[in-house]
Amino acid sequence: MLVVELRHLVYFVTVAEERNFTRAAQRLRVVQSGVSAAVRALERDLGASLFVRNSQRVTLTDAGAALLPAARATIDAAQSARDAVAEVHGGLRGTLRIGTLISVGFVDLPGLLGRFRAEHPAVDLRLRAAPTGSAGLAEDLLDGGLDVAFLSLSGRTPAGLSVRTLAAEPIVAVLPSAHPLATRDRLSLSDLADEPFVDSPPGYGNRTEVDRGFAAAGLRRRVALEVADIATVREYVRQGLGVALIPRFSVPDEPGLRILPVEARLRWTFAVATAATRTPSAALRALLALVDAFRR
Incomplete structure:
Protein backbone atom coordinates (compact mmCIF):
# COMPACT_ATOMS: atom_id res chain seq x y z
CA MET A 1 0.00 0.00 0.00
CA LEU A 2 1.40 3.36 -1.04
CA VAL A 3 1.52 5.94 1.76
CA VAL A 4 2.44 9.50 0.80
CA GLU A 5 3.24 12.04 3.48
CA LEU A 6 1.13 15.19 3.40
CA ARG A 7 4.25 17.26 4.14
CA HIS A 8 5.90 15.92 1.01
CA LEU A 9 2.90 17.01 -1.06
CA VAL A 10 3.00 20.49 0.49
CA TYR A 11 6.69 20.83 -0.36
CA PHE A 12 6.08 19.55 -3.90
CA VAL A 13 3.25 22.04 -4.53
CA THR A 14 5.31 24.92 -3.16
CA VAL A 15 8.25 24.11 -5.43
CA ALA A 16 5.86 23.79 -8.38
CA GLU A 17 4.40 27.24 -7.66
CA GLU A 18 7.73 28.95 -7.04
CA ARG A 19 9.60 27.11 -9.83
CA ASN A 20 12.61 27.28 -7.55
CA PHE A 21 13.77 25.22 -4.55
CA THR A 22 15.39 28.17 -2.77
CA ARG A 23 12.26 30.35 -2.96
CA ALA A 24 10.12 27.39 -1.92
CA ALA A 25 12.28 26.84 1.14
CA GLN A 26 12.07 30.52 2.05
CA ARG A 27 8.28 30.46 1.71
CA LEU A 28 8.03 27.30 3.81
CA ARG A 29 10.58 28.67 6.31
CA VAL A 30 12.69 25.52 6.19
CA VAL A 31 16.17 24.77 4.91
CA GLN A 32 16.50 24.05 1.19
CA SER A 33 18.01 20.63 1.82
CA GLY A 34 14.82 19.63 3.65
CA VAL A 35 12.69 20.62 0.66
CA SER A 36 14.96 18.75 -1.75
CA ALA A 37 14.94 15.65 0.43
CA ALA A 38 11.14 15.70 0.72
CA VAL A 39 10.69 15.97 -3.04
CA ARG A 40 13.19 13.16 -3.66
CA ALA A 41 11.33 10.97 -1.16
CA LEU A 42 8.05 11.68 -2.92
CA GLU A 43 9.60 10.81 -6.28
CA ARG A 44 10.86 7.52 -4.84
CA ASP A 45 7.42 6.73 -3.40
CA LEU A 46 5.71 7.44 -6.72
CA GLY A 47 8.41 5.94 -8.92
CA ALA A 48 8.58 9.00 -11.18
CA SER A 49 10.55 12.21 -11.58
CA LEU A 50 8.38 15.24 -10.82
CA PHE A 51 10.71 18.07 -11.83
CA VAL A 52 13.26 18.84 -14.49
CA ARG A 53 16.03 20.63 -12.64
CA ASN A 54 18.64 22.95 -14.10
CA SER A 55 20.80 25.80 -12.82
CA GLN A 56 18.28 28.50 -13.68
CA ARG A 57 14.80 27.14 -12.97
CA VAL A 58 12.70 24.11 -12.17
CA THR A 59 9.91 22.86 -14.42
CA LEU A 60 7.33 20.13 -13.97
CA THR A 61 7.64 16.84 -15.81
CA ASP A 62 4.51 15.30 -17.31
CA ALA A 63 4.16 13.23 -14.13
CA GLY A 64 4.57 16.34 -11.99
CA ALA A 65 1.94 18.24 -13.98
CA ALA A 66 -0.45 15.31 -13.58
CA LEU A 67 0.18 15.15 -9.83
CA LEU A 68 -0.21 18.88 -9.12
CA PRO A 69 -4.06 19.13 -9.14
CA ALA A 70 -4.42 15.94 -7.09
CA ALA A 71 -1.79 17.11 -4.61
CA ARG A 72 -3.58 20.43 -4.16
CA ALA A 73 -6.91 18.65 -3.69
CA THR A 74 -5.37 16.40 -1.01
CA ILE A 75 -3.89 19.40 0.82
CA ASP A 76 -7.23 21.23 0.60
CA ALA A 77 -9.05 18.20 2.02
CA ALA A 78 -6.63 18.03 4.92
CA GLN A 79 -7.07 21.76 5.54
CA SER A 80 -10.86 21.34 5.51
CA ALA A 81 -10.55 18.71 8.21
CA ARG A 82 -8.44 21.08 10.33
CA ASP A 83 -10.95 23.89 9.70
CA ALA A 84 -13.82 21.73 10.89
CA VAL A 85 -12.05 21.03 14.17
CA ALA A 86 -11.02 24.68 14.54
CA GLU A 87 -14.65 25.81 14.11
CA VAL A 88 -15.67 23.59 17.00
CA HIS A 89 -13.06 25.28 19.16
CA GLY A 90 -14.20 28.76 18.10
CA GLY A 91 -11.59 29.98 15.66
CA LEU A 92 -10.81 29.83 11.94
CA ARG A 93 -7.37 28.81 10.75
CA GLY A 94 -5.74 27.92 7.47
CA THR A 95 -4.68 29.84 4.38
CA LEU A 96 -6.69 31.82 1.83
CA ARG A 97 -5.07 32.32 -1.57
CA ILE A 98 -6.70 35.31 -3.27
CA GLY A 99 -6.22 36.54 -6.82
CA THR A 100 -7.29 39.94 -8.09
CA LEU A 101 -7.13 42.33 -11.01
CA ILE A 102 -5.17 45.58 -10.97
CA SER A 103 -6.87 48.99 -10.74
CA VAL A 104 -10.42 47.79 -10.16
CA GLY A 105 -12.32 49.68 -7.49
CA PHE A 106 -15.67 47.91 -7.33
CA VAL A 107 -14.65 46.17 -4.12
CA ASP A 108 -12.64 47.83 -1.37
CA LEU A 109 -10.25 44.90 -1.17
CA PRO A 110 -7.89 46.42 1.44
CA GLY A 111 -10.91 47.20 3.63
CA LEU A 112 -12.37 43.73 3.08
CA LEU A 113 -9.15 41.94 3.98
CA GLY A 114 -8.56 44.29 6.90
CA ARG A 115 -11.95 43.43 8.38
CA PHE A 116 -11.38 39.74 7.75
CA ARG A 117 -7.97 39.84 9.44
CA ALA A 118 -9.45 41.63 12.47
CA GLU A 119 -12.16 38.98 12.80
CA HIS A 120 -10.03 35.94 11.94
CA PRO A 121 -6.40 36.70 12.81
CA ALA A 122 -5.27 33.07 12.62
CA VAL A 123 -6.04 32.80 8.89
CA ASP A 124 -3.02 33.38 6.64
CA LEU A 125 -4.03 35.69 3.75
CA ARG A 126 -2.05 35.51 0.52
CA LEU A 127 -2.93 38.02 -2.19
CA ARG A 128 -1.52 38.26 -5.69
CA ALA A 129 -2.39 40.36 -8.70
CA ALA A 130 -3.20 38.71 -12.01
CA PRO A 131 0.02 38.12 -13.98
CA THR A 132 -1.89 37.06 -17.11
CA GLY A 133 -5.28 38.67 -16.60
CA SER A 134 -8.56 37.04 -15.70
CA ALA A 135 -7.84 33.98 -17.82
CA GLY A 136 -4.82 33.24 -15.64
CA LEU A 137 -6.84 33.72 -12.47
CA ALA A 138 -9.54 31.35 -13.74
CA GLU A 139 -6.92 28.74 -14.60
CA ASP A 140 -5.37 29.03 -11.14
CA LEU A 141 -8.80 28.54 -9.56
CA LEU A 142 -9.43 25.44 -11.62
CA ASP A 143 -6.08 23.82 -10.87
CA GLY A 144 -6.21 24.68 -7.18
CA GLY A 145 -3.60 27.43 -7.06
CA LEU A 146 -6.17 29.96 -5.78
CA ASP A 147 -9.15 29.70 -3.44
CA VAL A 148 -10.98 32.80 -4.68
CA ALA A 149 -10.47 35.43 -7.35
CA PHE A 150 -11.87 38.85 -8.22
CA LEU A 151 -11.86 38.86 -12.01
CA SER A 152 -13.60 39.72 -15.27
CA LEU A 153 -14.93 36.95 -17.48
CA SER A 154 -16.50 37.38 -20.90
CA GLY A 155 -19.13 35.08 -22.31
CA ARG A 156 -20.08 31.73 -20.82
CA THR A 157 -18.74 30.89 -17.37
CA PRO A 158 -15.91 28.35 -17.65
CA ALA A 159 -16.91 24.85 -16.54
CA GLY A 160 -15.81 24.17 -13.00
CA LEU A 161 -16.17 27.73 -11.72
CA SER A 162 -18.82 29.29 -9.51
CA VAL A 163 -19.14 32.99 -10.39
CA ARG A 164 -21.11 35.84 -8.84
CA THR A 165 -21.22 39.12 -10.76
CA ALA A 271 -17.13 39.04 -10.42
CA VAL A 272 -15.96 36.95 -7.52
CA ALA A 273 -15.24 33.36 -8.46
CA THR A 274 -14.42 30.09 -6.72
CA ALA A 275 -13.90 26.52 -7.88
CA ALA A 276 -17.25 24.76 -8.09
CA THR A 277 -15.59 21.36 -7.75
CA ARG A 278 -14.10 22.04 -4.31
CA THR A 279 -16.04 22.50 -1.10
CA PRO A 280 -15.23 26.01 0.21
CA SER A 281 -13.37 26.08 3.49
CA ALA A 282 -14.82 27.79 6.53
CA ALA A 283 -12.37 30.66 6.02
CA LEU A 284 -13.45 31.08 2.40
CA ARG A 285 -17.13 31.07 3.34
CA ALA A 286 -16.42 33.76 5.94
CA LEU A 287 -14.61 35.92 3.38
CA LEU A 288 -17.38 35.58 0.79
CA ALA A 289 -19.95 36.57 3.42
CA LEU A 290 -18.14 39.91 3.83
CA VAL A 291 -17.85 40.85 0.15
CA ASP A 292 -21.15 42.72 -0.18
CA ALA A 293 -20.32 44.97 2.77
CA PHE A 294 -17.28 46.27 0.86
CA ARG A 295 -18.79 46.73 -2.60
CA ARG A 296 -18.50 50.27 -3.95
Missing part, protein backbone atom coordinates in the same frame (compact mmCIF):
# COMPACT_ATOMS: atom_id res chain seq x y z
CA LEU A 166 -20.54 42.19 -8.62
CA ALA A 167 -20.63 44.91 -11.30
CA ALA A 168 -21.25 45.37 -15.03
CA GLU A 169 -20.06 48.30 -17.11
CA PRO A 170 -20.61 49.24 -20.77
CA ILE A 171 -17.54 49.24 -22.97
CA VAL A 172 -17.09 52.62 -24.69
CA ALA A 173 -14.91 53.99 -27.46
CA VAL A 174 -12.11 56.34 -26.37
CA LEU A 175 -10.43 58.55 -28.96
CA PRO A 176 -8.08 61.53 -28.94
CA SER A 177 -10.26 64.65 -29.01
CA ALA A 178 -8.73 65.69 -32.36
CA HIS A 179 -9.52 62.37 -34.05
CA PRO A 180 -11.74 62.66 -37.17
CA LEU A 181 -14.31 60.30 -35.61
CA ALA A 182 -14.52 62.36 -32.42
CA THR A 183 -17.30 64.51 -33.88
CA ARG A 184 -19.70 61.55 -34.04
CA ASP A 185 -22.41 60.88 -31.45
CA ARG A 186 -21.77 57.12 -31.44
CA LEU A 187 -19.65 54.60 -33.31
CA SER A 188 -19.94 51.12 -34.76
CA LEU A 189 -17.21 48.50 -34.67
CA SER A 190 -16.82 48.86 -38.44
CA ASP A 191 -16.05 52.57 -37.93
CA LEU A 192 -13.09 51.57 -35.79
CA ALA A 193 -11.88 48.43 -37.57
CA ASP A 194 -9.09 50.17 -39.49
CA GLU A 195 -7.77 52.11 -36.49
CA PRO A 196 -4.71 51.07 -34.41
CA PHE A 197 -5.87 49.98 -30.96
CA VAL A 198 -4.48 50.36 -27.47
CA ASP A 199 -5.74 47.40 -25.45
CA SER A 200 -5.04 44.99 -22.62
CA PRO A 201 -3.06 41.83 -23.39
CA PRO A 202 -4.91 38.61 -24.35
CA GLY A 203 -6.51 36.95 -21.34
CA TYR A 204 -7.85 40.14 -19.80
CA GLY A 205 -11.65 40.32 -19.58
CA ASN A 206 -12.12 43.56 -21.51
CA ARG A 207 -9.79 42.35 -24.30
CA THR A 208 -11.69 39.06 -24.55
CA GLU A 209 -15.06 40.84 -24.77
CA VAL A 210 -13.89 43.22 -27.50
CA ASP A 211 -12.21 40.40 -29.46
CA ARG A 212 -15.47 38.45 -29.28
CA GLY A 213 -17.43 41.47 -30.49
CA PHE A 214 -15.21 41.96 -33.55
CA ALA A 215 -15.27 38.23 -34.36
CA ALA A 216 -19.07 38.14 -34.11
CA ALA A 217 -19.27 41.09 -36.52
CA GLY A 218 -16.90 39.40 -38.97
CA LEU A 219 -14.32 42.16 -38.52
CA ARG A 220 -10.60 42.21 -37.82
CA ARG A 221 -8.63 44.86 -35.99
CA ARG A 222 -5.00 45.61 -35.15
CA VAL A 223 -3.84 46.01 -31.55
CA ALA A 224 -0.77 48.24 -31.78
CA LEU A 225 -0.06 48.61 -28.05
CA GLU A 226 -0.79 46.21 -25.19
CA VAL A 227 -1.03 47.74 -21.71
CA ALA A 228 -1.53 45.55 -18.65
CA ASP A 229 -2.93 48.31 -16.41
CA ILE A 230 -6.30 49.32 -17.85
CA ALA A 231 -6.18 52.66 -16.02
CA THR A 232 -3.27 53.81 -18.21
CA VAL A 233 -4.81 52.87 -21.57
CA ARG A 234 -6.42 56.29 -21.88
CA GLU A 235 -3.05 58.02 -21.50
CA TYR A 236 -1.73 56.27 -24.60
CA VAL A 237 -4.91 57.22 -26.44
CA ARG A 238 -4.52 60.85 -25.33
CA GLN A 239 -1.07 60.87 -26.94
CA GLY A 240 -2.55 59.82 -30.28
CA LEU A 241 -1.11 56.30 -30.27
CA GLY A 242 -4.42 54.62 -31.02
CA VAL A 243 -8.06 54.28 -30.03
CA ALA A 244 -9.51 52.04 -27.33
CA LEU A 245 -12.62 50.13 -26.37
CA ILE A 246 -12.55 49.91 -22.60
CA PRO A 247 -15.00 49.84 -19.66
CA ARG A 248 -16.58 53.19 -18.84
CA PHE A 249 -15.33 53.18 -15.26
CA SER A 250 -11.70 53.25 -16.40
CA VAL A 251 -11.91 56.54 -18.30
CA PRO A 252 -13.16 59.70 -16.57
CA ASP A 253 -14.21 62.73 -18.58
CA GLU A 254 -10.93 64.56 -19.12
CA PRO A 255 -9.48 67.10 -21.56
CA GLY A 256 -7.89 65.58 -24.65
CA LEU A 257 -10.24 62.58 -24.85
CA ARG A 258 -13.57 61.89 -26.51
CA ILE A 259 -15.72 59.13 -25.05
CA LEU A 260 -18.43 57.68 -27.28
CA PRO A 261 -20.95 54.85 -26.96
CA VAL A 262 -20.65 51.96 -29.40
CA GLU A 263 -23.55 50.33 -31.20
CA ALA A 264 -22.39 46.82 -30.31
CA ARG A 265 -23.59 45.81 -26.85
CA LEU A 266 -20.23 45.11 -25.29
CA ARG A 267 -20.11 44.83 -21.50
CA TRP A 268 -17.35 44.32 -18.96
CA THR A 269 -18.26 42.36 -15.85
CA PHE A 270 -16.52 42.14 -12.50
